[in-house]
Amino acid sequence: MTSSFEALLPGTERALFHRVATAQAEGRSPSLVGAVGRGGRLRWEGGRGSVDGRVPDADTQYRIGSITKPFTAVLVMRLRDEGLLDLGDSLEKHLPGTGVGEVTIAQLLGHSAGLAAETPSPWWERTPGTVRPELADVLGERPLLHPVGRRHHYSNTGYTLLGSLVEAVRGVTWEEALKAEILEPLGLGRTTVRPVAPHAEGWAVHPWxxxxxxxxAEDLGLMASAGQLWSTAADLCRFASFLAKGDERVLSAETVREMRVPAVPPEAGNWDTGYGLGLQLVRGEGRTLVGHCGSLPGFVAGLWVSVEEDVTAVMLANTTSGPLPGTVAADLVRIVADAEPRIPEPWQPLPDIDPALLGLTGPWYWGTYSYGLRVVAQGGVELCPLKGQGRASHFRAEPDGTWTGLDGYYAGETLRVVRRADGSVSHLDLGSFVFTREPYEPGDAVPGGVDQDGWRGL
Structure with a gap:
């Protein structure tokens, strides 16, 4: 087998189609399309119902509502990576005069700015953006409902502010930035601000x-950065793959990994969901999914990716309510991941290794806790407990000979080698924690020293 992912198995495809068909029938949607991607390619698509007399496919546009938010978040993260702003900056620094300038960019991205969820009346999703020509019309007289930074409270108005922030810093419209910086580089030619045929019409289905x-289908004006976009299942699968792996033309793998980290604690009693920087996070059945759901009158949409399984899934439907897009898209991921587990890349030896680095591998002790240090690609290392769960972390090699933690307890912490006067290795220092070759060996650099009588029985 030359590729980890060829066409899906017939049994898997039938299970996927059954899930889509069931969602369309039980959800009573005029049309519905699902798609699955793997290995950076679309692997399956299936549609039910009718759009202009044809069964919809992965190239049929639907409105995606709040799946627009990850696109806006990517634009903001690009500004951060270019050094044009910091996530800890107050909004006022770059977009003065809003009246909520004390909130930070990070808080807006993660919905912890304390802002109201919606605009003042009338209902913004069913009225034209011309009703709210200024940010003051979007925010209203009482824009802050909660203490800033204290809790997660989903806010469409917050993402309107982020869209305006992009325009203020970049000097072009949100739409122009979106097209030039995301859509064109990633080849998302069927993702647009306004519908382009073939596209579905939005419908409300009578509940009884x-x-x-x-x-x-209103043009949302200033609210566009919170929910304006139209897209296809094929484009969204490609975008989801980008959210898992990054693309140096848009954002690095390290930055999209940062976006996938929970930004604030979840609501009390709701420990299976969270929110990163522009991305929803869910966990169930031992699997973490990253993505977003969306809705606008006449449409529901869901997008998830399992980074570990390299499976992306999208569900789009043209009904105001009915099929649960997040649940259906998650089921599509589960069907593929369970039926066709990811095949690991073949092991192969490193092209070369520094003998000094090789000499650091093996067991180390933090007190009496035993750890193992091993070398990974590009001079990185991983430090893992030899028993139990513990504080395992991966580290990136830095030019100065140190390593920076990428995940777990030691994320962002510095690991360095401390040498004796003769050049031999004394110990490893990890954020002031000392790792020695032996547990509490006399003469080792153990903080507080070692009892001179040594080990003993009781």
Whole structure:
């Protein structure tokens, strides 16, 4: 087998189609399309219902609502990576005069700024953006409902502010920045601000009868950065793959990894969901999914990716309510991941290794806790407990000979080698924690010293 991912197995495809067909029928949606990607390619698509007399496919546009938010978050993270702003900056520093300038950019990205969820009346999703021509019209007289930075409170108005922030710092419209910095580099040619045929019309389905009513498709104006976009299942699978792996033309793998880290604690009693920087996070059945769900009148949408399994899934439907997009998309991921577990890349030896680095491998002791240090690609290392869960972390090699923690307890911490006067290795220092070759060996650099009578029985 030359590729880890060829076409899906017939049994897997039938299970996927059954899930999509069930969602469309039980959710009573005029049309519904699902798609699955793996290895950076679309692997399966399936549609039910009708769009302009045809069964929809992965190239049929639907409105994606709040799946727009990850796109806006990517634009903000690009500004950060270019050094044009810091996530800890107050909004006021770059977008003065809003009246909520004390909130930070990071708080806006993670929905912890304390802002209201919606605009003042009328309902912004069913009215044109011209009703709210200024940010003051979006925020209203009481924009802050909660103490800043204390809790997660989902806010559409917060992402309106982020869209305006992009425009203020970049000097172009949000739409222009989106097209030039994300859509064109990633080849998302069917993701647009306004619908482009073939596209589905939005419908409301009567809750007690099998009849429908057309929903308006308004241009959201300033609210566009919170929910304006139209896209296809194929484009969204490609975008989800980017959220898992990064793309140096847009954002590095390290930055998209940062976006996937929970930004604030979840609501009390709700420990299976969270929110990163523009991304929703869910965990269930031992699997973590990253992505976003969205809805606008006439449409529901769901996008998830399992980074560990390299599976992306999208569900799009043209109904105001009915199929649960997050649940359906998660089920599509589960079907593939369970039926066709990811095949690991073949092991192969490193091209070369520094003998001094090789000499650091093996057992180390933090007090009496035993750890193992091993070398990974590009001069990185991983430090893992030899028993139990413990504080395992991966580290990136730095030019000065140290390593920086990438995950776990030691994320961001510095690991360095401390040498004696004769050049031999004394110990490892990890954020002031001392790791020695033996547990409490006399003469080792153990903080507080070692009892001179040594080990003994009781």
């Amino acid at each position: 009868a099998d009849v429908v009513l057309p929903e308006p």
